[in-house]
Amino acid sequence: MERILIVEDEPKIADLLQKYLGNASYHTDWLNTGIGVSDWVRREQPSLILLDLMLPGKDGLEVCKEIRQFSPVPIIMLTARVEEIDRLLGLELGADDYICKPFSPREVVARVKAILRRLQAFSQLAAGGQTLENNANGALLELNRDRLLVRAGGRDITLTLVEFELLAALLQQPGRIFGRDQLMSKVYTDNRIVSDRTIDSHIKKLRKKLAEILPGQEVIHSVYSVGYKFEP
Incomplete structure (x- = not known):
């Protein structure tokens, strides 16, 4: 049975x-x-976390940041603060939704099911050790679906599910320009309305992580007023 951690200070x-x-x-x-x-997350390893933004002791953004130092577990943030900056900050720190x-x-429940279905699909694709590979300026860029890892030059980083899906979509068709709406449809399959800036926020975080294993190399390029493409 999949295990969901709820971090919420309101008992009702x-x-x-x-x-x-x-x-x-x-x-x-x-x-x-x-x-x-x-x-608790280190010890119990839940399948997904529902994390409230406003918490006593330590707020949800700080908790999210800490968890992302060691785990790619999906995190859905719950917030009553609807300002765009709060949403973007949560995503930039590694929240999936x-x-x-x-x-x-x-x-x-629908959001939880959607994310866990995507994880299950990744796990099935990973059976037999399947990976996605691409040569980035001579460095092999390898995506491990099962562990949400990206490796290049003997170094690896862990991505969130959203970051992994974005990179996989771009990497599978190098040079193709994807509009933000196309990328959103690959990440958010429930047809919700999502701001373009949400995708920009995820891409920003993804670029920062890739720079750790591909120093000095730019592999995800912005195409002004259109979207993004993967091109070593």
């Missing part, structure tokens, strides 16, 4: 989420403070 909201996720056959755990979440309060618990 947490109880509602636990009931709906439980009815969808997920096992749930609940923490009501940001303190100690990272240690966000849901604004007040929300329908059915929507939360």
Whole structure:
């Protein structure tokens, strides 16, 4: 049974989420403070985290940042602060998605199912050790779907699910220019309305990570007013 960690300081909201996720056959755990979440995640390794932005002790953005230092576990941020900067900051720190309060618990369950289905699909593709490969200026760029890893020159980095999907889409068709709406449709398959800046935020984070294993090389290029392309 897949295990969902709920980090939420409002007991009524947490109880509602636990009931709906439980009815969808997920096992749930609940923490009501940001303190100690990272240690809990290291120890218990949940399948997905629902993380409230405003938490006592330590806010959700700081918790997200800490978790991303060691784990690619999917994180959906829950927030009542709808300002665009908060959404973008959450994504730049490594969140996979966000849901604004007040929300329908059915929507939360649907989002959880969508992300876990994508992870399951990646796991199935990874059976037998399948990878995506591309030569970037002589350096082999290898994507490991099972572990959400990218490797080049003997070094590797861990991506979030969204970052991995974006890089895989771009890498499979080098030189092709993808519009932001095309990339959004590959990442957010539930046809929701997503700001172009959300994709820009994910791409910014992805570029920063790739620079760690491909120093001095630019492989994801912006095409003004159009979108992005992968081209070593």
